[in-house]
Amino acid sequence: MESTRGASFAAEVKRFRTIRSLSKAALARRLSVDPSYVSHLEGGRERGSSQLARRLDTVLDAGGAVWRAWQDEPSATSPRSEKPDSPAAALLVLEDDAALTFDGTTYHLRMRRWLHNTGTEPVTRYLARIAVDRHPGEPERSNELYRSRPLTFDELQLTAHCGDEPMTWTVKHDRDAFKEVWLEFANARTRFPLYPGQETEITYTYSVSEALWGRWFQRAVRLPTRELSVSLTFPAALQPTVWGTESSLTATFAPLRTPAERTEQGELAVFTWTTLDPPLHTRFRLEWNLRTDTPEESEPVPTPSTLMTQAGIVQEGDPLLASTAQPFDLPSEAEEAHTVVRKLKEGIARVRALHTFGKGMGLAAPQINIGRAAAVVVPPDAGAEPIILLNPTIAEASAELDRQYEGCLSYFDVRGLVPRPLSVVIAHTDLDGTPRLTRFDHGLARLVLHEVDHLHGVLYRDRMDPDTEPITVDEYRGTGENWTYS
Structure with missing residues (x-):
């Protein structure tokens, strides 16, 4: 037999639904639930969550009456089956x-x-x-x-x-x-x-x-x-x-x-x-x-560069990729910088849906047709936060180099063996204008330097040793794997 307090929430839902001249089906549509669920609520067979109770109060314009009735009602949310005996099962x-x-x-x-x-x-x-x-x-x-x-x-x-x-x-x-x-x-x-x-x-x-x-x-x-x-x-x-x-x-x-x-x-x-x-x-x-x-x-298989083009990545030969990007005047251009970073992250999301980046990846603003000095680098570690670089320049680089294959979204059909410093310090700026110096090592140093080069009109082809040419992506054997360092 239902208690008075237990029925109060159901009664308030039905009362305000009637006052607002809503059918059960109409209320269900406004709540995005099945009409039978409204019947369960009004019949006291279902209590719903606190979130649903607040939504009901708002939809029915009940001035807090429905929400208060839900709060006053004893909890009826224990499972109908046997009581679980572990936190997860509970x-x-x-x-x-x-x-x-x-x-x-x-x-x-x-x-x-x-x-x-x-x-x-x-x-x-x-x-x-x-x-x-x-x-x-x-x-x-x-x-x-x-x-x-x-x-x-x-x-x-x-x-x-x-x-x-x-x-x-x-x-x-x-x-x-x-x-x-x-x-x-x-x-x-x-x-x-x-x-x-x-x-x-x-x-x-x-x-x-x-x-x-x-x-x-x-x-x-x-x-x-x-x-x-x-x-x-x-x-x-x-x-x-x-x-x-x-x-x-x-x-x-x-x-x-x-x-x-x-x-x-x-x-x-x-x-x-x-x-x-x-x-x-x-x-x-x-x-x-x-x-x-x-x-x-029967659908033709698109080339890697074709996929990148479809994802909105500017391809080699565009004059913007050979130009120096315009720095931001921060903090006065903070809003514009924030917008560019958002668009870079959206571009990264499109690209990552098309390819596995075991080494991490990055994207510079000129690659999405924006000539401003901003880049975003995604580390290879799952769950790591993206690195945002505004107005980045190289403050210090180690004399010790290594050579690893790199790919570029702007000509993604090939991979090139590129010498890079093993460690680098980058000078960059926060949105509020605060200057920063950040050190990057090994693979992150390579990723960051690749994007800083883009902001200065330099492609990795320009960094390769003389008489060295890129190889096709079919010849490359490191796809989906991180670079290795001793």
Whole structure:
């Protein structure tokens, strides 16, 4: 029998929905939930998360009444099954929301989970899995693909947040087509464990090229979950069609009980699907077809330089690559510098979706058709922060050199053996005008010097020893591997 306090939240939702002359379906649309979920809320069978309660209060213009009723109601968020006996198992997923977007070449995934700790110990990490398969049902073909072109953390561009706080992550498994990472409730500045009785929202994002991800997406229910939803977004011009299946430990694949609903948003087609209280160990799989003008097998393979051109990288022969970039007047041009850095990071994201950079990589503003003295360098270490260089010049360089092969996005079909100092000190400027001196060694020194050269109109061909020529990318054997130093 429902308690008075337990019914107050449900009563307030129904009262304000009636006052606002909204049907259950209309309220569900505003909340982006299934209409049956509104029935569960008003019937007292579902309490929802604190985030949902705040959204309800706003949508219903309840002036805080709905939110206060939710706060007054005793917690009903313990799992319906046996009580878990470990911190990880004690997590209850109130909302599990996956949003997959295809931009024509790359899949971008955002996972959002609203978690409630129903256990007795603080939770300090969350396990995230990433699995791809370009050729489902053809294991030999997939194995051949991923042996030659493994999925890397470098191209995934994995990011994670708990609320507004960035989350660090550590690798548990790193296989060619499968990754597992622990998302830590911590970063370099602070720790934020999820204590018993608390709720929080975590999100993580990553991107995978279409060349590595087939036309499917699967959600496996590994923790007690109240609401699971998936959205798939495609260019409408590709005429996408979507269907789905579900399976469990005891049942083979069967059609989803409800279809994905399609809506049009400008030039995009969006498919959404939601289920409530999915059973543990159930797997929901969505698949799709896209219209293509030519069969996949007959499509010509673009050259590396062609791919870079398509990603917006200025190619060799453009006068801008032979010119000295204009320095920023900082801090007065801080806003413009910030915009250029943002555009560089966007360019890096496009490029990293097309190629594995085991050595790290960099991009200078002239390479995206901006003649300003800015560059961004991405270290090879997974999770390392990008290095931003504004108005960089060489303040000091070691006399000791080494020779390693380099590639340049502006003529990416070849690799050249280039002598570089093993250590360098770079003078550069912060956005607020503060001058900096930063030392870089070995591979980072090489990456940074390559980009500083770009800002002074110098390409690595100009640094190569006399009578030495680049080799084709097919001849080069170091793709995807870091430089080695004794």
